[in-house]
Amino acid sequence: MQPVFFTPGPAALYPTVQQHYQEAFRLSIGSISHRSAQFRKIYQHADEQLRQLFNLPKQNNAILFTGSATEIWERIIMNTVEHECFHLVNGSFSKKFFDFAQELHKYAHAAHKPFGEGFDASDVSVPEYAELICATANETSSGVQMRPQEIHKLKRANKSKFMAVDMVSSAPYTNLDFTVVDTAFFSVQKAFGMPAGLGVWIANESMLEKAERMKKHEGVIGTYHSLPSLWENYKKFETPETPNVMGIYVLGKVAEDFNRIGVEQIRKETDKKAKALYDFAKKSDRFEAFVENELHRSATVVVLNCHEAAGAVINKVKESSGMVVGSGYGKMKETQIRIANFPAVSLEQVETLIHTLNTI
């Protein structure tokens, strides 16, 4: 029997994914031209399904594909920041986004919070000349969320600045208002339960205009994956390079599966499973929720402190139930476990995991 993955990414495959790949092989989707009408229909289908899932405004935005969400950190900074940006840093991934800005020689400001703590809008004072604010809806390393209403509040208080939201490990759970935020992004190997190798970038037209202006003023905004290049191709549902065609096909199918269930239903189920996990931790005398402030606790990546060696817990769970939970990130490897709560795992599987954690 194949193990059940509760790892926060790569994660459990969504139950329909393998069958969508089989269908893709049957339809020769690995061989079709990325300049064909057949490919354009695949892109358009993914676009339509993702628009429904994320409740995107009909106009003035685009859904673009890259190799990874990591790539999108780089592309956002290159395409929207002439001089200064501002990052909310409270874990390893929000820190990397900040590091990228420095490596690209931008004047990068940051507000820092300790690992395990989260941001509210009222905590944050945005530097006057920052052109871009970078928030992380879900810090995969620490299991901390920034609530959508706080992200929206921050943007509304800084209307002239771009608001970018890393929703890598929380899309489509994070209910963003895309009439407010300018850009958000994720990768498919988290909550969409797909094999890795595809990043999804939602961006609006104001960003495109900024990128075009920077280019005109002799700025270096990249080449094939600059925002103007991606967008120009997007208008005809194409990509600048030969993309991960199968991945785009399967993403459209998984988004369609999600829409059939309904994103509100997926959010409810996610909340229910998260509640079960946090309730278990509250009652347990061997585990406890790492994130103290309940409003900052992630629903999609639950991080628990272990009173025994975390590595031993992971091994015992694997041996007794075939379930794989994630290790703590970086320095937390010895003391924490991370449990991904994505649509691919059912409430029954979460209950089995809880039972296992209770009995090992």
Added chain:
Amino acid sequence: MQPVFFTPGPAALYPTVQQHYQEAFRLSIGSISHRSAQFRKIYQHADEQLRQLFNLPKQNNAILFTGSATEIWERIIMNTVEHECFHLVNGSFSKKFFDFAQELHKYAHAAHKPFGEGFDASDVSVPEYAELICATANETSSGVQMRPQEIHKLKRANKSKFMAVDMVSSAPYTNLDFTVVDTAFFSVQKAFGMPAGLGVWIANESMLEKAERMKKHEGVIGTYHSLPSLWENYKKFETPETPNVMGIYVLGKVAEDFNRIGVEQIRKETDKKAKALYDFAKKSDRFEAFVENELHRSATVVVLNCHEAAGAVINKVKESSGMVVGSGYGKMKETQIRIANFPAVSLEQVETLIHTLNTI
């Protein structure tokens, strides 16, 4: 029945590819961590098989993974060119490589040849201050090759400059000497017969040193996919971001399949199939080889002028045999067809195609 693709990329899947994907699903390779020993073994296996296939020197080089070969154009220029580079341009793809250098604000020189013509070392005078020479082993748009001995000669005459070889649609046919050239790259949806979404970049240590020097001197060399970042991760067979793990697994398996046949045997079969196609064109009064100079004719992408409308030829071939040949590139769409001659198609299939072209 599934069509047989003679398109130059995406192309026919290699016969073992679907089964390697199935095995990958069975082994949960879409869910494993890219920081696990299991992933490092997958990367190492691909590395070993590709090293054998390309006869790489044991030391001082690395095999790195990106989202596409298009990405590698950008990364090479950002990581090795401080000021000036030089491009051999004789078709749409070599032109794009040149365009990228300009978009990245490098002082880019080029030698131009008309579409359908090729370069020999003696044609070329390299600008004194060029730091990088960019050659295209196989111009996919026009079916023109630059022979390895000419590439080697050019590098030997310009030892202080880096030599980069685009072998996108000819690897592993092009027999490069990696003690001579500095870097070469390809993508998996061509001769390796895989679904797109993975670029393969072979680079040597002199390039790494240059990139590190540029970074130290305040140059912008990119972030996660800068050469130093990729290389640092490569040392432990990891990648900076979550990569296309399944693609890397399947690539290692296909390279192993190729090694079982032997690269010399693959080259011989490629030559035999290419000869059959060019011999057919020579005898035909309805088709003729586009590339006049036989020494510049590509073995892997055969471009033919059609005396009737090329679109009609493509449709007739599809209808009568279920085979899909590629259209001419860009302006040549109406007058040319392109026939990919990759390992995925057998001599029998090539003969069937020739028979079909003769009888439609």
